[in-house]
Amino acid sequence: MDNAPKRTPLAPVHESLGARMIDFGGWWMPVQYQGILEEHRAVRTQAGLFDISHMGEIFVSGPEAEVWLNRMLTNNVAQLGNGQGQYTLLLNERGGVIDDLLCFRLEQGHYLLLVNASKIEEDFLWLQSHAGAGVTVDNQSDLWAGLALQGPEAEAVLRALLGPEVSLPARNQIVSLGIPNGPILLSRTGYTGEDGFEWFCPAQTVPIWWEKLLEAGRPLGLLPCGLGARDTLRLEAGFTLNGSDLSPEHTPLEAGLSSFVKLDKDDFIGRTALTAQRDSGLTRRLVALVMEGKTPPPRPHYPIFNGESLVGETSSGSLSPTLGLGIAMAYLPSALCAPGTRVELEIRGRRFPALVSKRPLYRRQPNA
Amino acid sequence: MNIPEDLLYAKTHEWLRQSGASATVGITDHAQHELTDVVYVELPTLGTHIAAGQQICVVESVKAASDIYSPASGTVESVNDALTSDPALLNTDPYGKGWIFTLRLDTDADLSGLKQAAAYGEQLGGH
Numbered sequence A: 001m002d003n004a005p006k007r008t009p010l011a012p013v014h015e016s017l018g019a020r021m022i023d024f025g026g027w028w029m030p031v032q033y034q035g036i037l038e039e040h041r042a043v044r045t046q047a048g049l050f051d052i053s054h055m056g057e058i059f060v061s062g063p064e065a066e067v068w069l070n071r072m073l074t075n076n077v078a079q080l081g082n083g084q085g086q087y088t089l090l091l092n093e094r095g096g097v098i099d100d101l102l103c104f105r106l107e108q109g110h111y112l113l114l115v116n117a118s119k120i121e122e123d124f125l126w127l128q129s130h131a132g133a134g135v136t137v138d139n140q141s142d143l144w145a146g147l148a149l150q151g152p153e154a155e156a157v158l159r160a161l162l163g164p165e166v167s168l169p170a171r172n173q174i175v176s177l178g179i180p181n182g183p184i185l186l187s188r189t190g191y192t193g194e195d196g197f198e199w200f201c202p203a204q205t206v207p208i209w210w211e212k213l214l215e216a217g218r219p220l221g222l223l224p225c226g227l228g229a230r231d232t233l234r235l236e237a238g239f240t241l242n243g244s245d246l247s248p249e250h251t252p253l254e255a256g257l258s259s260f261v262k263l264d265k266d267d268f269i270g271r272t273a274l275t276a277q278r279d280s281g282l283t284r285r286l287v288a289l290v291m292e293g294k295t296p297p298p299r300p301h302y303p304i305f306n307g308e309s310l311v312g313e314t315s316s317g318s319l320s321p322t323l324g325l326g327i328a329m330a331y332l333p334s335a336l337c338a339p340g341t342r343v344e345l346e347i348r349g350r351r352f353p354a355l356v357s358k359r360p361l362y363r364r365q366p367n368a
Numbered sequence B: 001m002n003i004p005e006d007l008l009y010a011k012t013h014e015w016l017r018q019s020g021a022s023a024t025v026g027i028t029d030h031a032q033h034e035l036t037d038v039v040y041v042e043l044p045t046l047g048t049h050i051a052a053g054q055q056i057c058v059v060e061s062v063k064a065a066s067d068i069y070s071p072a073s074g075t076v077e078s079v080n081d082a083l084t085s086d087p088a089l090l091n092t093d094p095y096g097k098g099w100i101f102t103l104r105l106d107t108d109a110d111l112s113g114l115k116q117a118a119a120y121g122e123q124l125g126g127h
Helices: A011-016 A036-045 A065-072 A117-130 A154-162 A203-220 A227-236 A271-280 B029-035 B117-124
Strands: A020-024 A027-032 A047-051 A056-061 A084-091 A097-107 A110-115 A136-139 A144-150 A174-177 A184-187 A196-202 A222-224 A284-291 A303-306 A309-320 A325-333 A342-347 A350-357 B014-019 B022-027 B038-042 B055-061 B065-069 B074-079 B101-105
Touching: A011 A020, A011 A027, A027 A036, A027 A227, A036 A047, A036 A222, A036 A227, A047 A154, A047 A203, A056 A065, A056 A117, A065 A110, A065 A117, A084 A117, A097 A117, A097 A174, A097 A184, A110 A117, A117 A136, A144 A154, A144 A203, A154 A196, A154 A203, A196 A203, A203 A222, A227 A309, A227 A325, A284 A309, A284 A342, A325 A350, B022 B029
Parallel strands: A047 A222
Antiparallel strands: A020 A027, A047 A144, A056 A110, A056 A136, A084 A097, A097 A110, A144 A196, A174 A184, A184 A196, A284 A325, A284 A350, A303 A309, A303 A342, A309 A325, A342 A350, B014 B022, B022 B101, B038 B055, B055 B065, B074 B101
16 A cells, blocks of 8 residues: 655755755645745745645536535525625534535535645535435545645735736635636635735646746745645644644544534434534633744643643644744633633643633734 | 864764863754754753763754753853844854853863764764
């Protein structure tokens, strides 16, 4: 059995740029090029370019697509017009999370689901096993590659590449660009908390687009960015990571994602369990923690104490380059979830205080 | 890769500068390059007695924590407090302002197992 990680079409390019590479959920991916702190800063102040070719593209079509997707996903698909997308979740019968994803309505009866790289096969099998008449589920992940262009200069980079008159999507919208080396599906979405776009193209064309975007963006400060910066950026922005903060053992209500769960729509998988949980009250919630003062950076699975009681462990953690402090996420008993509550993280046998804080820890400033 | 001639090196990528009965210790240019951005240094405790090859402190980058081993046996005499406010000194000046601690060497401290610059360079194999 070949356990070598899968390579995106950009793997040779990352290696030639001197990126440090790791096996990320079965994919050979760049962690960093120049350095995580510099890449993080580039996204927050100018722009960064990420290879997201490992993510999955599953197309759902047919006359029953909308109704069926509304039974499979937590958010209300019927709210989407053509060219609109929404963040949503795929749950098991217990209300636990299989995956979090973006659902785009390309046109009536034709949808694109953008799913996590580590869950492509599982999501596809789950969807396919629940599909009935009037619905076709098509996993096209191998045919598509993706790039995430994120930062306050992202729009300027695209206009430098495509021309100042190009019509760009608004937040959460998706458009199709009929250009050579396309078609391109371009959405205004991202995982960093900044303005930005996600660019989906035929897999074999992505090296061309990587070079063109870097060239167009160089004068604007665009840097290639890896998974290290991707993690520090999303953690600051309060976004959860499936496999760390989300899992089949936690519901989206516990994770603080209730605005993406429409309990009042028609039945969907997990609805019964979530409604019962909502009615009886949540016993634990996912909170953001900020370390008080300079400490070793928090990492996943660090124990958390309230006095002498072990009350949980971190699900995610890192240094926040923007705050200059360690930050983390953790599920804590509801009684400890009020912002301002002090707990302690145990790091290599020593305990350091941290404060429960409102999510997100970072919000971008609106353009003047 | 910078490997000053006047230092001794442990195979675990620490350097040692001896002056009489004391020695200054830090990590090499190779080590800081492998670590990438250092964001936290857990300094040793003053007065700790440590044996050669024993873990003495921890250096953390964004993605990983790395153990640092004492190249020689002795007692921790001073620590570089500047690293608390500016851990990046380990990256920018690993042989100078990025020194980590000094040791009062044991009278029977044996430095013969440490490498000269050329031998350490060979260990790195031209990386």
